[in-house]
Amino acid sequence: MKYSQLYKEELLNNIIPFWEKNSLDPDFGGYFSCLDQKGRVYETDKFTWMQGRQAWMFSFLYNNIEKKPQWLEISRQGIDFLRKKAVNEAGDFYFSLTREGTPLIEPYNIFSDCFAAMAFGQYTKATRDHEVKNLAINTYRGILRRRRNPKGKYEKATGARILKNFSLPMILSNLVLELQDVLSNEEVEETIAFSRDEIMTTFLDSSSGLIFENVNPDGGFNDSFEGRLINPGHGLEAMWFMIDIGVRTKDVDLIQKASEVILNIMEYGWDKQYGGIFYFMDIKGYPPQQLEWDQKLWWVHLEALIALSKAYLHTQNPALFKWFEKVHQYTWNHFPDKKFGEWFGYLNRQGEPHLTLKGGKWKGCFHVPRGLYQCWKNFQAIEEKNGGHKKFEI
Amino acid sequence: MKYSQLYKEELLNNIIPFWEKNSLDPDFGGYFSCLDQKGRVYETDKFTWMQGRQAWMFSFLYNNIEKKPQWLEISRQGIDFLRKKAVNEAGDFYFSLTREGTPLIEPYNIFSDCFAAMAFGQYTKATRDHEVKNLAINTYRGILRRRRNPKGKYEKATGARILKNFSLPMILSNLVLELQDVLSNEEVEETIAFSRDEIMTTFLDSSSGLIFENVNPDGGFNDSFEGRLINPGHGLEAMWFMIDIGVRTKDVDLIQKASEVILNIMEYGWDKQYGGIFYFMDIKGYPPQQLEWDQKLWWVHLEALIALSKAYLHTQNPALFKWFEKVHQYTWNHFPDKKFGEWFGYLNRQGEPHLTLKGGKWKGCFHVPRGLYQCWKNFQAIEEKNGGHKKFEI
Numbered sequence: 095m096k097y098s099q100l101y102k103e104e105l106l107n108n109i110i111p112f113w114e115k116n117s118l119d120p121d122f123g124g125y126f127s128c129l130d131q132k133g134r135v136y137e138t139d140k141f142t143w144m145q146g147r148q149a150w151m152f153s154f155l156y157n158n159i160e161k162k163p164q165w166l167e168i169s170r171q172g173i174d175f176l177r178k179k180a181v182n183e184a185g186d187f188y189f190s191l192t193r194e195g196t197p198l199i200e201p202y203n204i205f206s207d208c209f210a211a212m213a214f215g216q217y218t219k220a221t222r223d224h225e226v227k228n229l230a231i232n233t234y235r236g237i238l239r240r241r242r243n244p245k246g247k248y249e250k251a252t253g254a255r256i257l258k259n260f261s262l263p264m265i266l267s268n269l270v271l272e273l274q275d276v277l278s279n280e281e282v283e284e285t286i287a288f289s290r291d292e293i294m295t296t297f298l299d300s301s302s303g304l305i306f307e308n309v310n311p312d313g314g315f316n317d318s319f320e321g322r323l324i325n326p327g328h329g330l331e332a333m334w335f336m337i338d339i340g341v342r343t344k345d346v347d348l349i350q351k352a353s354e355v356i357l358n359i360m361e362y363g364w365d366k367q368y369g370g371i372f373y374f375m376d377i378k379g380y381p382p383q384q385l386e387w388d389q390k391l392w393w394v395h396l397e398a399l400i401a402l403s404k405a406y407l408h409t410q411n412p413a414l415f416k417w418f419e420k421v422h423q424y425t426w427n428h429f430p431d432k433k434f435g436e437w438f439g440y441l442n443r444q445g446e447p448h449l450t451l452k453g454g455k456w457k458g459c460f461h462v463p464r465g466l467y468q469c470w471k472n473f474q475a476i477e478e479k480n481g482g483h484k485k486f487e488i
Numbered sequence: 489m490k491y492s493q494l495y496k497e498e499l500l501n502n503i504i505p506f507w508e509k510n511s512l513d514p515d516f517g518g519y520f521s522c523l524d525q526k527g528r529v530y531e532t533d534k535f536t537w538m539q540g541r542q543a544w545m546f547s548f549l550y551n552n553i554e555k556k557p558q559w560l561e562i563s564r565q566g567i568d569f570l571r572k573k574a575v576n577e578a579g580d581f582y583f584s585l586t587r588e589g590t591p592l593i594e595p596y597n598i599f600s601d602c603f604a605a606m607a608f609g610q611y612t613k614a615t616r617d618h619e620v621k622n623l624a625i626n627t628y629r630g631i632l633r634r635r636r637n638p639k640g641k642y643e644k645a646t647g648a649r650i651l652k653n654f655s656l657p658m659i660l661s662n663l664v665l666e667l668q669d670v671l672s673n674e675e676v677e678e679t680i681a682f683s684r685d686e687i688m689t690t691f692l693d694s695s696s697g698l699i700f701e702n703v704n705p706d707g708g709f710n711d712s713f714e715g716r717l718i719n720p721g722h723g724l725e726a727m728w729f730m731i732d733i734g735v736r737t738k739d740v741d742l743i744q745k746a747s748e749v750i751l752n753i754m755e756y757g758w759d760k761q762y763g764g765i766f767y768f769m770d771i772k773g774y775p776p777q778q779l780e781w782d783q784k785l786w787w788v789h790l791e792a793l794i795a796l797s798k799a800y801l802h803t804q805n806p807a808l809f810k811w812f813e814k815v816h817q818y819t820w821n822h823f824p825d826k827k828f829g830e831w832f833g834y835l836n837r838q839g840e841p842h843l844t845l846k847g848g849k850w851k852g853c854f855h856v857p858r859g860l861y862q863c864w865k866n867f868q869a870i871e872e873k874n875g876g877h878k879k880f881e882i
Contacts, residue, residue: 130775136775188646192648197646199644200644250642252593254591440779443836448837449776449781
């Protein structure tokens with residue numbers, strides 16, 4: 095079977111039906127994300143990240159695979175919950191709400207807003223809904239306004255050690271491409287340039303060739319728990335965002351550089367003893383703060399598969415394909431749940447599920463389907479380029 | 489060898505010398521808590537919890553074991569750092585500071601204050617230092633003043649789901665005994681009654697016989713991630729605080745009840761597959777939020793050993809001694825580092841160290857030495873009561 099076919103079938107025959115069947119709340123709108131191994135709802139609270147991501151996903155399927163009315167309807171259900179329940183008067187998005195839509199956790203940073211904006215953008219592409227389009231634009235602008243102080247009054251740092259954090263430029267580099275149809279050209283180009291420079295200059299460490307999570311304002315190394323932190327999955331995800339930007343701006347050097355960084359991260363983040371990619375590491379090899387540092391997470395492996403297949407498509411560097419095969423094998427051996435469908439999210443270092451949930455506060459209908467879609471399309475293009483070479487079959 | 493002797497020797501020949509040798513900052517006062525497997529400092533930031541706890545520990549050794557001037561001097565070094573660097577103008581304690589004492593993280597809750605107050609109390613006992621005595625009193629009163637809204641502006645909950653959290657009454661039940669010499673009798677009795685009632689009525693779940701971490705204001709079950717959370721180590725620690733209160737107030741029923749809860753928690757929290765006590769559990773068996781839920785932590789096992797030996801001392805219930813032997817065996821087989829001294833803190837579910845640090849942001853000179861001291865003294869009394877029965881030898 096061709097890789098493209100394998101990824102496509104897993105997406106359309108296993109993953110999407112699982113969420114269609116189990117995650118919809120018929121009574122209060124939005125989605126349940128906390129699903130146990132069998133897909134049963136074990137917690138009804140609604141987390142804005144998960145609402146935005148699933149609403150995005152179903153509009154994306156509608157826009158990119160097939161104009162199925164039920165996909166758009168599922169997306170609308172999340173869009174409505176987001177715009178009617180999840181946003182406060184200032185236009186900021188709560189972190190979580192009850193099933194019914196009563197806010198539980200205040201908007202204490204701007205990532206909820208990022209995933210809401212992403213959803214509004216895809217939904218606008220599908221429907222040309224004017225109100226949602228304006229929401230997309232305003233949410234995006236709110237994020238930019240708050241970016242210098244994203245936590246507001248919830249910021250606990252005194253200011254004695256100022257660090258720049260990687261997450262925002264990383265998310266913006268993807269969000270701006272998602273929103274390019276609703277923003278002005280000037281806005282798009284500005285954010286592309288900003289996020290690309292931040293990521294490839296400020297956060298890319300020239301000596302290790304790795305992406306740091308937190309750096310001094312000038313990009314320098316900060317020798318602290320935060321400054322020493324490496325999150326391989328984050329770095330890999332950001333690199334395929336960079337390749338997308340490279341493709342859009344015809345920047346061959348950027349694609350080349352991002353592909354090198356992908357190889358660096360794979361070499362560094364791979365667990366030589368048990369296989370799989372570590373969750374958190376310390377650049378000096380010191381004990382990380384995160385007790386879950388050695389766990390193998392679904393999203394890290396999916397982002398690695400996207401990054402490796404996309405980088406290979408654009409560079410044809412065989413080292414990338416070799417790594418892809420290794421990660422592919424680990425991922426397909428460990429994450430899919432052959433018994434009850436969908437994929438496990440959290441494996442211990444040894445590769446066994448240590449939480450059997452299919453969805454929770456942080457895992458929803460997003461990384462698995464997005465990753466499968468991306469790999470499907472990357473391999474379709476790779477296979478075309480290579481005239482159906484046996485190497486791309488398993 | 490008698491249990492009492494084993495615990496005493498481990499305390500005085502392994503643990504205390506390790507911290508005396510490795511943790512003192514000769515240049516800026518206070519202690520380094522981030523020590524790697526060999527005891528080398530890998531991070532110089534200072535965490536107020538760890539400063540307070542170590543300062544408390546060395547005054548405690550001075551007050552209870554031997555009036556060694558170097559123990560008092562080590563304690564003073566932490567007390568001075570706390571009072572000169574770690575407190576802001578309002579009397580609230582920062583969460584962390586640089587090595588030199590520049591505040592890094594604001595006082596975003598009141599637990600730093602609790603450990604500072606505990607240290608001030610023991611140090612006052614050792615020195616009768618009037619200024620430190622006043623600090624102990626004022627810090628304690630500050631905690632009580634802030635207890636209805638301990639996180640202040642950092643509280644992210646909207647108020648739509650009001651939950652009472654177990655940590656504060658639990659800490660207060662111990663802190664008030666620590667401070668009984670510096671507080672008025674009335675203050676002491678009031679807090680004893682408050683914390684005992686909260687713990688044994690509000691947080692003790694009558695149907696499961698377990699301690700809940702978060703409950704509705706009336707003590708009822710809240711079916712949410714927070715409401716379903718069980719932290720066996722927390723419950724066990726609180727139960728030996730309750731026994732201390734029972735001894736002080738000659739409340740046999742309280743001692744009896746606490747001992748029953750200890751047995752309930754052991755039955756519930758013990759990992760039947762790999763041994764050891766889980767870190768976090770969900771009362772309904774759903775997936776907990778905490779990715780580290782199945783790890784085996786040093787402090788949990790030390791608190792279990794204290795609780796079991798203390799409960800056995802006061803009740804002579806053989807079920808408690810049987811559990812003690814089981815936890816003792818697991819603990820001594822897995823936590824002590826025979827190569828480089830002191831104890832590991834973080835084991836994976838299988839019982840292997842997955843962080844080899846001896847100290848960090850949350851592990852310092854506290855649970856291991858306090859636990860060893862408590863078990864030493866509990867067994868000394870058990871052995872006396874039982875005329876040196878063979879059963880108490882290993």
